[in-house]
Amino acid sequence: MSAEVFATVAGIALxxxxxxxxxxxxxxxxxxxxSLVMQVVVIAFATIASVVSGTSAVASLMYLSAHDLNVFYSVAVVAGIVSLVMASVLGRSLARDNQxxxxxxxxxxxxxSVTSPDRHTSTEFASLAGELAATADRLAESRKREERIEASRREIVAWxxxxLRTPLAGIRAMAEALEDGMAPDPERYYVQIRGQVDRLSGMVDDLFELSKIHAGALQLNLERVALYDLISDTIADLAPVALAKSLDLRFEGERGLTLQADARELARxxxxxxxxxxxxxxxxxxxVVSVTPHVDGRAVISVVDAAGGIPERDLGRVFEAGWRASEPRTTSAWGTGAGQSGGAGLGLAIVEGIVRAHAGQVTVxxxxxxxxxxxxxxxxxxG
Incomplete structure (x- = not known):
């Protein structure tokens, strides 16, 4: 075929x-x-029509015999019908995937939840279906987590x-007794009022600390901290409380471990x-409070008690704000910081927040x- 003829044929076909x-x-x-089926059929028909029209135009210029043209048209019709049927089948498959x-x-x-069907039109659709199912699972888990958080917030407000009502009622009653001159021992009332105020102050401090943690506003003042000194001071502060309950509070483990930390927050x-x-x-x-080195280079501070353990079903909720232990650890709330009795279930949530701020991990x-x-x-x- 000469270049001129090829150019003519190509031009006609184009x-x-x-x-x-x-x-x-x-x-x-x-x-x-x-429907998507109809659009796929239109595309298939356009492809066939383009081939047939171009071939017919070229054939007419080449003065092919009528017999040859009829043969070509017969082949084109059969191929077109098969192509349209295949396009319809493909379109229905695509429509099914779309549904x-x-x-x-x-x-x-x-x-x-989303269940992935057994078959898809293509590997890409199968991959997309799998990703949708995984996304649905993640969203469901996120909704459950949000529901638990919302429930814990409601519990915090209630608790x-x-x-707050209990110490406030006590303060009010003692203040009224002092005002009316009915207090048999005013000095003791003053001491009790101060103790209740300290309790309220501790609860407010816990709420403020937890709000900073949740807002990501907890700022650490990092310095080189000797863990033995930090824990020794903590044990010394709480030794009178432990002694009053006839408890053996002691330190064990390494004494030379140091790390970069916020001494105040870590002590809390x-x-x-x-x-x-x-x-x-x-x-x-x-x-028993102990400090040991971990195999990966981290320092491990552990607190081991003999308080009866926590039910397995509750272990995953221990560090949720507002959570309080069920039996057998129900003698008082898991909440306030050192020196406070009772609380709103904030103590362990604060512990987790402080440890996370130090890029660490807390387990129970x-x-x-x-x-x-x-x-x-x-x-x-x-680092």
Whole structure:
């Protein structure tokens, strides 16, 4: 075939294809609200029409015999019918996938799980279906977590209201007795009022600390901290409280471990754990605070008590704000910091927030007759 003939044939074919393509695009625009099956059929028909029209135009210029043209048209008709049938089948498959994705999106919106069908038109659709199912699962878990958080917030409000009402009622009663001159021992009333005010102040401090943690506003003043000194000071502060309950509060483990930490916040976290152990431990039992190096280089601060352990079903909720232990650890609330009795279930949530701010991890496990809380802290939290 000469270059001139090739150019002529190519030009005719291109012209026919452009005309048919333009008509197909116009048809697709008019059928934009029709089904996906119809649009796929239009595309298949346009492809066939483009080939047939171009071939017919070229054949007419080449003066092919009528017999040859009839043979070509017969082949084109048969091939076109088969192509349209295949396009219809493909279109129905695509429409089925489209219905599945619409139903899946609606299910995700309702918070329901998404089940992936056995077959899809293509690997890409199968991958998308799998991702939708995974997204639905993640959203469902997120909704459950939000519901638990919202429930814990409501519990916090209820418990704070209750825990504030008790000392406030006591302060009011003692103030009225002092005002009316009915207090048999005014000096004792003054001491009790001061103790109740200290209790209220501790609860407010806990709420403020937890609000900073949740808002991401907890600022650490990092310095080199000797863990033995920090824990020794904490034990010394709480020793009178432990002694009053006949508890053996002691330190064990390494004495030379140091790390970069906020001494005040870390002391608060350890104090919360120790005070909670004191509140729940039976008289005559031991509370052991230890420091050991972890194999990965982190320092481990552990508090082990003999307070009866925590039910397995509650272990995953221990560090939720507002959570309070169920039996057997129900003698008082898991809440306030050192030196406070009762609370709104904020203490362990504060511990977790402080440890996370140090890029560490806090865990709890049941041991024989009690619990083991561990703080795993890196040497350099900001490294």
């Amino acid at each position: 012209g026919c294809a452009l005309v048919v393509g333009a008509l197909a695009l116009l048809t697709l625009r008019l059928l934009s609200r029709w 599945y994705f619409r139903a899946a999106a609606a299910s995700i919106g309702r918070g329901e 704070i209201s209750h825990d 976290a350890v104090g919360n754990l120790v005070m909670n152990a004191i509140q729940h431990s039976p008289a005559g039992s031991a509370i 496990t049941n041991v024989e007759n009690g619990c083991r809380f561990e703080l795993l802290l890196p040497q350099h939290p900001l």
